[in-house]
Amino acid sequence: MNNLIGGIKTRVLTVLFSLGIFSGFITVNTQASNGRVFKLKAQVVSKNIMVRMEDIVENNNVLTPTEKLYTLMDTPTNKDRYIKTIDIAYMMQAYSSLMDAKLRGPEKIVVKKMTDTRYLDKAKSLVLNHLNKNSPWSSWEIDLLFTSSDELLVSRIGSFDTMTVRALEGKNMLGNVSFRLIFKDEYERPVGKVVINPVILKKIEVAVAESTVKKGDILRAEQIKTVPLWVGNEKKDYIRGVKDCIGREIAKTITAGELIRGSFLLNPVCAKRGELIWVDSINGGLTVRAAVLAMEKGRKNDYIKVRNQSSQKMFTVKLVGIKKAEQNI
Numbered sequence: 001m002n003n004l005i006g007g008i009k010t011r012v013l014t015v016l017f018s019l020g021i022f023s024g025f026i027t028v029n030t031q032a033s034n035g036r037v038f039k040l041k042a043q044v045v046s047k048n049i050m051v052r053m054e055d056i057v058e059n060n061n062v063l064t065p066t067e068k069l070y071t072l073m074d075t076p077t078n079k080d081r082y083i084k085t086i087d088i089a090y091m092m093q094a095y096s097s098l099m100d101a102k103l104r105g106p107e108k109i110v111v112k113k114m115t116d117t118r119y120l121d122k123a124k125s126l127v128l129n130h131l132n133k134n135s136p137w138s139s140w141e142i143d144l145l146f147t148s149s150d151e152l153l154v155s156r157i158g159s160f161d162t163m164t165v166r167a168l169e170g171k172n173m174l175g176n177v178s179f180r181l182i183f184k185d186e187y188e189r190p191v192g193k194v195v196i197n198p199v200i201l202k203k204i205e206v207a208v209a210e211s212t213v214k215k216g217d218i219l220r221a222e223q224i225k226t227v228p229l230w231v232g233n234e235k236k237d238y239i240r241g242v243k244d245c246i247g248r249e250i251a252k253t254i255t256a257g258e259l260i261r262g263s264f265l266l267n268p269v270c271a272k273r274g275e276l277i278w279v280d281s282i283n284g285g286l287t288v289r290a291a292v293l294a295m296e297k298g299r300k301n302d303y304i305k306v307r308n309q310s311s312q313k314m315f316t317v318k319l320v321g322i323k324k325a326e327q328n329i
Helices: 004-010 012-021 085-092 119-134 148-157
Strands: 035-038 050-052 071-074 081-084 102-104 108-111 142-145 162-167 179-184 190-196 200-207 225-233 267-271 276-283 286-294 302-310 315-322 322-329
Touching: 071 085, 081 085, 085 108, 119 142, 119 148, 119 162, 119 179, 148 190, 267 276, 267 315, 267 322
Parallel strands: 035 102, 276 322
Antiparallel strands: 050 071, 081 108, 142 200, 162 179, 179 190, 200 225, 276 286, 286 302, 302 315, 315 322
16 A cells, blocks of 8 residues: 555645645645545544545545445554545545545544454444334434444443443434443443444435426326435425425426425415406305405415405405415405
8 A cells, every 4th residue: 555655646746636635735624616525534443454435534425335445545453543634635546436526624534453343333232222212213213323433432442241321411312412321341340431422313204206307397196206215313304205295386307316305396376467266255154255366476375465356455365276265354
């Protein structure tokens, strides 16, 4: 690997410019003008004999499944190794698909020496077991991801026999959730305790386009399907069911497989300016229906002005369907 880095250093300016991290000096916190931005972890723990891209990139959802497995260097076995960000850039040059990348992170990262991961895996399993037995997680299909900091803290504990898991007070039940872990040996003596903040993900069903849907189309059932998606506590306007999409107008063209978001959907146009619509005027238990002239365009649940053709009186009604409105008197 050192020979690889040495050979690539002869192309230093090409590397720096192509990765967008040269502007007269090496920028520690780079910004992308185009392409992807890789956020580097400050501390890396690899479970394999080689450090992979997925090990060093915090936001590894921007990597393709193949890119996640790209190897960069040997995992150190004797002591931790400090690597400069620029050296990470050199290593990435071995893979053409990473040439559009921008790096953001500390000037140096530390790659922790390889350790026995049996107890780390055991700790994850015990935390997940705790979640599956306690509300609200027990009623969900969940997954658990330890952050790099969590892995470091637990790895430093070393061997243990049993572990107690306690959720700390907080608003989050998904995404980053805090837990206190208390480790004990076979004689029930404490051997260490840590506070971790793993990511809890919940599987939900979300609506996606079955086929390409053009802007302005009114969605039909056969154009929509649901697929599973793992989510944390991020605020996304996912649509959870097909029925919530049917009859809604799409505000932008979307392709097959694309998520249908709430911001993409519009209520259907129920009245156009100059069009006759029916209004139910409700007074207690009495309802009177009359035909009126719409004075403006409106969608379902909009309030629009209308005019009574006989009295020429103007008033406001709420659109409740195609050419249908209501007015409470």
